[in-house]
Amino acid sequence: MIRTDPETPDLFITPVEEVFIRNHLGPAPRLDRDTWTLTVEGAVERPLRLDFPALLDLPQTRFTAVHECFGSPLRPHVPTRAVTNVEWAGAPLAAVLALAGPRPEARHVWLEGADRGDFAGESGLTYLKDLPLDQAGAEVVLAHSMNGEPLRPDHGYPVRAVAPRMFGTNSVKWLTRIVLAAERPDHLFTTRLYTRVPPGGGEARPVREKDVGSKLLTPRDGGSVPAGACELEGYAWSATEVTAVEIAVDDADWQPAELERRGPHPSWQRFRLRCDLAPGPHRVRCRATDSAGRVQPLTGDRNAVHEIGILAE
Structure with missing residues (x-):
């Protein structure tokens, strides 16, 4: 089920x-x-x-x-x-x-x-x-x-x-x-x-310890946002602490996101990045790195980078 x-x-x-x-x-x-x-x-x-x-x-x-x-x-x-x-x-x-x-x-x-x-x-x-x-x-x-x-x-x-x-x-x-x-x-x-x-x-x-992963949650995949300033947010997690999250919009370079520390428990960590979106469709991706040096792969595995599509109007 x-x-x-x-x-x-x-x-x-x-x-x-x-x-x-x-x-x-x-x-x-x-x-x-x-x-x-x-x-x-x-x-x-x-x-x-x-x-x-x-x-x-x-x-x-x-x-x-x-x-x-x-x-x-x-x-x-x-x-x-x-x-x-x-x-x-x-x-x-x-x-x-x-x-x-x-x-x-x-x-x-x-x-x-x-x-x-x-x-x-x-x-x-x-x-x-x-x-x-x-x-x-x-x-x-x-x-x-x-x-x-x-x-x-x-x-x-x-x-x-x-x-x-x-x-x-x-x-x-x-x-x-x-x-x-x-x-x-x-x-x-x-x-x-x-x-x-x-x-x-x-x-x-x-299959035991969690992979390093991240997920974009705001905006929602397939959603619309006002053109201009936009805040991209999500959560990252791993078997150990996540030390960095990067976000790429369309074909631009990866940009470091602001990342919260994990704290004493193995919880997920919130990340966010403010960016400017021109009118039109956009592809947004995120990738995380953990303290063991593991980085989400771009493609080809279960923890490949998360990607969403949004429309700026």
């Missing part, structure tokens, strides 16, 4: 109603918070079964982070730009792992949701993702709240994993099972889909 989020350039936090929804395995499971449990098993000293009150008794954290869909795993190079900025609250996975006690051979964390179904010719699937234990323990949160309210059914109620610096595919919804293991699981959504070859070639790697 796919829904596309409306664009709300004036809002730093995306309203829940406008957060995109992506489901691979059919309708969203309808779980009851009163009967929900989370099992923690595998290479642990103390297997666990936590209910919702037990999760709330753990230390809690609240943070704002970009939530971005990688796009179709069957078309991994096609730009999608389904991206929002959300406030999450929940218990750090590290607190759950401390209760369970990973054994020395544990190297990977498997996260499994309650959704079941068929995808890409395979039947009877569960939604399963895996992460390195050290990375999952440092970053993942078991979230029960979005924008100050309980998760809604389509967003993973009652509990989902949230990996703030990673694509949404790693933030497993309707979380019911965690397995610690020495090896990665061989599964459609872990080793056969959601992998890609890095720039320059080499061995395929799991």
